[in-house]
Structures are given as C-alpha cells and as structure tokens.
Amino acid sequence: MQQLTPDMIMVLVMIGIAVFLFIVEWVRVDVVAILMMVALPLLHLVTPKEAFSGLSSNAVVSIIAVIIIGAGLDRTGIINRLVEPILKLAGRSQSRIVIFISLTVAGISSFMQNIGAAALFLPAIQRISKNLKIPIGKLLMPIGFSAILGGTVTLVGSSPLILLNDLIAPFKLKPFGLFEVTPVGLALVAAGIACFVCLGRFILPTPKAEEGSPAEQEEAQPAQLWEDLGRLWELTTPEDFTHYREPVTVDSLRRRYLVNVVALTEPPDFKIMGPAPQQEVRSRATLVVFGQEKDVRRMAQEEGMTLKDNIEVFKEEMLEHASGTVEAVVAPRSPLVGKTLNQVGLSERFRVTPLTVSRQGETFRADLGELPLRVGDSILLHGTWEHLQILHDERILLFASPVDAELMRPEKAFFAGLWLTVALVMVIVFKIQLSVCLMTGALGMIITRVLSIDEAYQSVDWRTIFLLAGLIPLGIATEKTGTAAWLAQTVLGALGTVEPIVLLTVIGLLSTVFTLVISNVGATVLLVPLVVNMALAAGTDPRMAAMVVGLATSNSFILPTHQVNALYMGPGRYRSVDFIKAGSLISVVFMVVMIGMLYLFF
Amino acid sequence: MAIITISRGSYSKGLEVAEKTAARLGYRVVSRDLLLEASDHFHIPEIKLVRAIHDAPSILDRLTHGRQGFLAYIQCALAEQAVQDNLVYHGLAGHLLLKGAPHVLKVRIIADLESRVAAEMQREGISAAEARSLLLKDDDERRRWTQSLYGVDPWDASLYDLVIHIHKLTVDDAVDFIVHAAERPCFQSTPEARRKMEDLALACRIKSVLVQNACYNVAVASEYGNVVLYHKSSGTRTLHVDPTIKRKIETIPGVNHLEEHSGMPAPPSAV
Numbered sequence: 001m002q003q004l005t006p007d008m009i010m011v012l013v014m015i016g017i018a019v020f021l022f023i024v025e026w027v028r029v030d031v032v033a034i035l036m037m038v039a040l041p042l043l044h045l046v047t048p049k050e051a052f053s054g055l056s057s058n059a060v061v062s063i064i065a066v067i068i069i070g071a072g073l074d075r076t077g078i079i080n081r082l083v084e085p086i087l088k089l090a091g092r093s094q095s096r097i098v099i100f101i102s103l104t105v106a107g108i109s110s111f112m113q114n115i116g117a118a119a120l121f122l123p124a125i126q127r128i129s130k131n132l133k134i135p136i137g138k139l140l141m142p143i144g145f146s147a148i149l150g151g152t153v154t155l156v157g158s159s160p161l162i163l164l165n166d167l168i169a170p171f172k173l174k175p176f177g178l179f180e181v182t183p184v185g186l187a188l189v190a191a192g193i194a195c196f197v198c199l200g201r202f203i204l205p206t207p208k209a210e211e212g213s214p215a216e217q218e219e220a221q222p223a224q225l226w227e228d229l230g231r232l233w234e235l236t237t238p239e240d241f242t243h244y245r246e247p248v249t250v251d252s253l254r255r256r257y258l259v260n261v262v263a264l265t266e267p268p269d270f271k272i273m274g275p276a277p278q279q280e281v282r283s284r285a286t287l288v289v290f291g292q293e294k295d296v297r298r299m300a301q302e303e304g305m306t307l308k309d310n311i312e313v314f315k316e317e318m319l320e321h322a323s324g325t326v327e328a329v330v331a332p333r334s335p336l337v338g339k340t341l342n343q344v345g346l347s348e349r350f351r352v353t354p355l356t357v358s359r360q361g362e363t364f365r366a367d368l369g370e371l372p373l374r375v376g377d378s379i380l381l382h383g384t385w386e387h388l389q390i391l392h393d394e395r396i397l398l399f400a401s402p403v404d405a406e407l408m409r410p411e412k413a414f415f416a417g418l419w420l421t422v423a424l425v426m427v428i429v430f431k432i433q434l435s436v437c438l439m440t441g442a443l444g445m446i447i448t449r450v451l452s453i454d455e456a457y458q459s460v461d462w463r464t465i466f467l468l469a470g471l472i473p474l475g476i477a478t479e480k481t482g483t484a485a486w487l488a489q490t491v492l493g494a495l496g497t498v499e500p501i502v503l504l505t506v507i508g509l510l511s512t513v514f515t516l517v518i519s520n521v522g523a524t525v526l527l528v529p530l531v532v533n534m535a536l537a538a539g540t541d542p543r544m545a546a547m548v549v550g551l552a553t554s555n556s557f558i559l560p561t562h563q564v565n566a567l568y569m570g571p572g573r574y575r576s577v578d579f580i581k582a583g584s585l586i587s588v589v590f591m592v593v594m595i596g597m598l599y600l601f602f
Numbered sequence: 603m604a605i606i607t608i609s610r611g612s613y614s615k616g617l618e619v620a621e622k623t624a625a626r627l628g629y630r631v632v633s634r635d636l637l638l639e640a641s642d643h644f645h646i647p648e649i650k651l652v653r654a655i656h657d658a659p660s661i662l663d664r665l666t667h668g669r670q671g672f673l674a675y676i677q678c679a680l681a682e683q684a685v686q687d688n689l690v691y692h693g694l695a696g697h698l699l700l701k702g703a704p705h706v707l708k709v710r711i712i713a714d715l716e717s718r719v720a721a722e723m724q725r726e727g728i729s730a731a732e733a734r735s736l737l738l739k740d741d742d743e744r745r746r747w748t749q750s751l752y753g754v755d756p757w758d759a760s761l762y763d764l765v766i767h768i769h770k771l772t773v774d775d776a777v778d779f780i781v782h783a784a785e786r787p788c789f790q791s792t793p794e795a796r797r798k799m800e801d802l803a804l805a806c807r808i809k810s811v812l813v814q815n816a817c818y819n820v821a822v823a824s825e826y827g828n829v830v831l832y833h834k835s836s837g838t839r840t841l842h843v844d845p846t847i848k849r850k851i852e853t854i855p856g857v858n859h860l861e862e863h864s865g866m867p868a869p870p871s872a873v
Contacts, residue, residue, distance in 0.1 A: 255825055255828070256826040256828075257826070258859055295858075295859075362861075362863075363861075365859065366825070366828040366830050366861050367823070367825065367869070370869060372866055
C-alpha cells in the first residue's frame with residue numbers, strides 16, 4: 001500500500017483549510033476558491049497551467065454560455081411564457097411551485113447535464129420569485145437539489161453514471177441498462193422534494209433585513225411602503241358610466257377615492273399608460289389603479305365599476321419588467337423645491353403617476369397636488385420603466401432605487417428560440433462538446449441582437465465562475481498526489497471483511513466525502529475499480545458497489561462545491577451555513593433511501 | 603335653491619331685508635338662534651358665544667384660544683344648517699364662516715350713519731351724540747373682530763357679491779335685487795356645491811372635536827371625506843394630533859381617510 005507523502009499531507013491540509021473557510025466564512029466562498037487557485041501552484045501541488053485549467057474547463061464555459069442564453073430567453077419574454085403555464089398549474093402556493101418546478105427540473109436533468117437544467121431554469125425561478133414576491137432563497141435550493149437528484153434517475157443523467165459502464169468493463173461485469181437506476185433515482189427525487197415541502201421552513205434560510213447588504217436593506221423600505229399603499233387593480237366602467245353627469249377625470253377619482261389611475265383604455269382599445277390628470281374616463285373603459293383595497297372597493301361600488309380578480313387587459317404592461325414603482329427624492333438645488341406637484345406636472349410631462357409623498361416619516365396621500373415640495377421629500381412614482389428612465393435622465397429627482405429598466409425585446413423572441421434550438425440540436429444530434437454548442441447559441445443571440453455583448457457580460461455571475469473554477473485544481477491536486485487513492489485504500493483496508501450492507505454504506509459515505517472535495521467524475525474514476533475489487537473480495541455484488549459510487553457521487557449537498565449549488569449560491573444569497581444545514585439533512589436522507597432501495601430491489 | 607348670507611351693521615335694516623328675502627323665496631332664516639343651537643350642542647353658555655362673535659378679541663383670548671373654540675362651535679352649527687340648503691343667514695361673518703362653498707350669495711347691507719343714529723335714538727331713547735358714539739364703537743368693534751380673526755376688513759366690498767346701501771334704495775328694492783341674484787345659475791346648488799358644503803360641515807365637525815380636546819392651531823380641510831389636518835406653525839418639525847383624538851375623528855361618519863400635513867400653508871378652504 002502507498003505511503004503517506006508530504007505532498008499528500010499538504011493537500012489534506014489545504015482541503016482542511018478550504019472546508020474550514022467555507023464554514024466560518026471569514027472570506028466569501030468564491031474568494032476561498034481563488035485562494036486555492038493561487039496557493040496550490042505556489043506549493044507546487046499542481047502546475048500553474050493546471051491551477052487555472054478550471055477557467056477553461058468544459059463545465060465552466062458551458063455555464064457561462066448557458067447563463068447568457070438564459071438571459072437572452074428572459075429578455076425576449078420567452079421565460080415569462082414558459083413560467084405562465086407552470087404558475088397556472090401550481091397557483092401561488094410556495095410548496096406547490098417548489099414541487100412542480102422541482103419535478104420538471106429533475107425530469108429534464110435526468111436526460112441532460114444537471115448544471116444545464118439548473119442554469120436554464122435560473123431566470124425562470126428568479127422571475128417567479130419577483131412576480132409572486134416569494135423569497136428567492138426559498139425556491140432555489142430545493143430546485144437545485146432536485147436538479148442534482150434528477151441526475152440519478154437515468155444512466156445518462158450525470159457524468160459519474162455515464163462513466164460507470166466504461167469503468168466496470170475491465171472487470172467483465174454486465175453493463176447497466178439505461179433505466180436500471182431509475183427506481184432508486186425516483187425514490188431519491190421524491191424523498192428530496194418531500195423533505196423540502198415538509199421541513200422547508202426549518203431548513204431553508206429565512207431572509208432577514210439585517211442579513212442583507214446595505215443596498216438590499218434600502219430596497220426593503222419602499223416595499224414596506226407600497227404594501228401600505230395597496231396594489232394594482234383592474235376595473236371596467238359600465239356602459240352608462242358617462243350618462244347624465246360631469247366628466248369623470250383621472251384627477252377626480254384620485255381626489256375622491258385616493259386611488260391612482262396608472263393606465264386606462266380609450267375605447268375601443270387604445271391604451272394610455274400614465275394618463276394625465278385631466279384625462280377623462282369613458283364608458284366601457286378598462287383602468288388599472290394603484291390603491292388600498294377599501295378605497296378601490298368603495299370606488300367600484302359608488303361608480304358602478306366592475307372590479308376584476310386579476311389584471312387582464314393590461315397584463316403585459318403591468319408585468320414586473322415593463323412597469324413598476326420607484327421612490328425618488330427631491331434633491332437640494334432641484335428645480336422642484338418649492339413647487340407643487342400640480343405645477344411640476346409629472347404626469348403630463350413624463351407620464352409617471354405620483355402615488356405618495358413622504359416627509360419625515362409621514363406619508364401623504366390626500367391633496368398631493370397642492371403640496372409644495374421640500375428638499376428631502378420622497379415621491380413614490382409608478383410608471384413604465386421607459387417613462388421612469390426619461391424622468392431619471394432629466395436629473396430633477398434622485399432615484400432611491402435604480403430604475404430597473406431592463407428593456408424587453410419581445411420582437412427578438414424568434415431568434416432567441418432559434419439559437420436555443422440550434423444549441424440543443426448540436427448537443428443532442430451531432431454530439432458536439434457541450435461548451436461549444438452552448439457558446440454557439442450564446443454567440444448567435446448576440447449577433448442577432450437578442451442582447452448586446454455588454455448585457456451578456458453583465459448577466460454572467462462571476463462569483464459562480466470563480467467558485468467552480470477554483471475548486472477544480474483542488475480536485476486535480478488530490479488525485480495527482482495520490483491523496484484520494486491513499487484515503488480510499490486506507491479506509492477500505494481498515495474495514496476488513498464486513499456485511500454487504502455495511503460495506504455499501506461505507507462506500508456511499510466515502511463517495512459522498514470525495515465528491516464534496518474533488519469532482520464527482522474524479523471520485524467515480526478513482527473509487528469504482530477499488531470498490532469492485534473490495535466487493536469481489538467480500539463476496540458482495542460488485543455491480544452494486546459500483547452503482548453505489550455512481551449514485552453517491554451525486555450526494556453533494558453539504559458544501560456549495562457542486563456545480564449546481566455553486567450556480568445557485570449567488571442568486572439565492574445563500575451562505576455556506578445554509579448548505580450545511582439543509583444539505584446535511586438531505587445527504588442523510590439520500591444515504592438512507594439509496595441503501596434502502598438498493599437492498600429492496602437488488 | 604341657494605344659501606344667502608347677509609352681513610350688516612347694527613340698525614342697517616339687515617334683519618328686515620333678511621326676513622323679507624326669506625319669505626319671498628320660502629327659505630329658512632337663521633341668526634341668533636344659531637348661537638342657541640351651538641350652546642345647546644356643545645354645552646357652552648350662550649353669553650360666551652355672543653361675546654365670541656361680537657366683541658373684538660382681547661389679549662387674553664389670544665392666549666387661551668377661547669374665542670377660537672367658540673367660533674368653531676358656531677361655524678359648525680352654521681355649516682350643519684347650510685347643508686340643508688335654502689337658507690338666509692344674517693349676522694356677522696356668515697360669508698367668512700361659509701367659505702369655499704360656491705353657491706353662497708354674499709350680501710352686505712349698509713345704511714347711512716344718520717338714519718342709523720335716528721333708529722337707535724328711537725329704539726333706545728338716547729341722545730344723538732350717545733347713539734352716534736355707540737354706533738361708531740360698535741362698528742369699530744366688529745371691524746377689529748374680523749380683522750383679528752380673518753385678516754380682512756368687513757367694509758371691503760370685494761368680500762361680497764352684492765353691497766346694497768339702504769338710503770335711496772328701499773328694503774323692498776334690496777330684496778328684489780337679492781332674489782334676482784339668488785336665481786342666477788351660479789348660485790344654484792349643484793351636486794358639486796352640495797358636496798363642498800358637506801365637506802365644509804364635516805371639516806367643522808372635526809374642528810369642533812379638535813377644539814373640545816384643546817387642539818388649536820390645526821386647520822381642517824376635507825375633500826370627499828378625505829380629511830387633512832394642517833398644523834399651522836411648526837417650522838420643520840413634524841407635529842401630530844394625539845392618537846386618541848385621531849381615533850375619535852376617524853369614527854365621525856363621512857370620514858374616509860385622515861392624514862396630517864405640517865409646516866405647509868393650509869388651503870383657503872380649510873377651517
């Protein structure tokens with residue numbers, strides 16, 4: 001048996017440091033990864049070339065390309081159209097959304113690389129979280145875990161399982177069928193989702209104001225304010241609305257019911273966004289108002305309007321990406337100081353609707369038009385992002401939150417869909433390397449102007465890229481120095497001859513530990529020959545032992561080292577602790593379910 | 603279908619004009635009985651209300667806000683009457699107390715001093731000099747009253763729609779003019795005008811609640827039942843009405859929404 005060398009000790013120490021830093025988070029996880037990227041070549045554990053090989057690896061380049069493709073799909077509204085049927089089926093309930101999307105993602109990832117499935121769904125999940133105001137942290141982790149678990153459903157679901165038949169070939173064992181692992185995989189997916197649905201509220205992080213960065217805290221404040229103010233409602237006016245009465249204007253509705261009309265139709269179907277105060281409301285018109293429920297209901301009753309359950313006519317215009325609410329502050333030396341909102345005419349000039357004015361903790365809703373503005377007054381405005389952007393560029397108001405003017409390009413939806421199809425066809429039909437196919441799709445989108453190259457760069461989350469790329473040299477060092485082999489041999493050697501179930505459990509645990517530190521492929525390549533030999537010696541089914549390795553190398557939940565976890569860590573604002581908490585439970589469940597299922601079925 | 607306020611000096615035949623106008627139009631007449639109503643409603647001795655509306659405010663009044671309170675009660679009683687429409691009010695400051703409502707015909711009746719002196723001599727059995735001095739004192743008192751409370755001179759003709767001098771024109775002529783004016787379209791009570799009167803009455807009710815709870819220096823404006831309390835003096839500090847009083851105000855029928863604005867001028871329609 002191989003001896004423990006100084007290099008091996010060094011690698012073990014580095015792994016220890018990495019895991020320690022992941023847990024205590026003195027620096028962010030991606031910084032830990034960069035630290036590894038730099039320290040390993042300095043210690044001569046890997047060559048400089050190997051140290052940065054992660055940045056050019058197939059997986060990392062694929063992720064960059066997939067993120068760009070995802071951004072393109074989102075920008076053209078395709079994601080919204082995909083999300084719609086999901087939401088229709090799942091409703092607004094958080095657990096039903098989790099179940100539904102998790103199953104979909106698991107289904108997809110059982111046939112393609114799970115990182116691909118996870119990356120493609122990321123914009124959709126972000127969209128759902130924004131639209132339904134569900135904290136993103138509550139959605140991403142269950143779905144990410146499901147993507148990983150989905151990789152265990154078929155033999156082509158994840159790289160370790162794809163390799164399995166090649167690895168057992170030298171031992172003259174019967175190759176595995178495509179669906180041989182399916183019962184175990186399905187049980188794992190079901191158990192994982194069930195865990196999150198039942199225990200989600202205990203194991204998933206609850207977003208707290210103090211945990212967020214200062215910028216996030218600032219964002220939380222207006223949200224609070226908007227809740228007090230109410231929300232958007234859509235109403236229609238009756239046939240006889242204008243009969244025998246003075247004309248009803250946008251301003252008169254606001255004065256009377258404190259309800260702000262933010263959009264309205266001029267029959268038959270001309271849509272006006274941010275109507276001017278003197279705009280008349282006609283019969284059979286549809287209007288979208290921003291207001292408190294009691295005020296809106298009172299208006300509907302007194303004016304004979306029909307209050308709709310959902311926004312229908314202005315659905316597109318009122319989506320999060322098309323219009324929204326921002327807070328703007330009257331700056332010192334602003335030309336608005338001392339003027340009233342009526343004099344400024346924000347609605348007439350910029351087509352944005354002032355909803356409230358806040359001054360020293362007081363929120364004014366009544367008689368807004370006559371309020372002389374002071375320095376520091378904060379005006380809550382509703383409008384389309386385009387109109388808000390124009391007001392923003394005028395520089396008469398300081399915007400407290402950035403104008404979320406991600407301009408949509410629905411007219412480019414065809415190109416976005418086309419390039420996604422091209423990429424997928426290249427992967428599935430022509431079997432070209434994943435990163436090349438996806439990068440072709442991403443480049444296609446940029447050339448056909450689905451999104452600009454700058455937007456493409458901005459959409460890539462560098463935290464994810466460096467976290468993934470930085471961990472790859474650690475895996476290389478572990479394998480190259482023989483540390484992994486030594487560890488495996490030592491553990492299995494110490495075990496001696498035991499019951500098959502104990503052997504399988506130990507193999508499972510070993511695979512889990514390895515996959516957390518070195519790549520799942522590396523762990524599989526290393527462990528399969530070893531465990532097959534062990535199993536033959538112990539009289540256990542060697543195919544079973546190989547399968548345990550293939551499955552358990554997907555049991556990577558405790559640290560954000562798996563590609564999917566690394567991808568979701570940034571957008572989900574997770575910390576390592578969150579992964580340790582939820583991941584430990586899922587890992588234990590994974591082991592129990594896997595061993596149980598194998599015992600039952602084989 | 604209008605509200606007519608008649609402002610007059612003493613012995614200017616205003617009472618006669620008011621009664622005859624009301625009779626001709628079939629309207630109700632309200633004057634001193636308003637004070638009785640207010641005194642009943644708010645449990646204030648009538649004499650205090652009389653003094654409040656008649657005498658010029660003293661230094662003490664300014665400190666204790668007493669007069670402001672009494673006026674709020676009187677204004678409240680008047681607004682309640684005016685909501686019911688078809689009303690002739692004669693007495694001091696009706697045109698000021700019912701500000702903001704568009705269908706109020708504001709009339710001032712004046713008479714030349716000599717005929718007023720003669721009338722007073724006859725009624726009170728005093729000498730011409732005494733009567734003259736009393737009338738001048740009375741006029742001065744009222745002038746100071748409106749000036750100190752509303753910052754205007756009651757003799758400023760621009761405050762009124764009609765100023766009629768009873769001298770060559772008789773009382774009946776004056777009634778003719780007023781009836782003719784009251785029938786003009788601009789003085790008809792439209793739904794909008796009635797709504798404004800209701801808002802004024804609501805604001806007055808709230809004002810009297812505030813005054814009862816010793817909240818002075820707060821102006822009240824209401825539009826469609828959306829009530830704004832304006833804190834008159836504050837600089838840049840934010841002032842608040844006590845939450846218990848606010849809750850009391852919110853339970854007043856007709857109040858839809860209540861908020862406070864401080865450090866900004868109250869609109870002219872505020873009470």
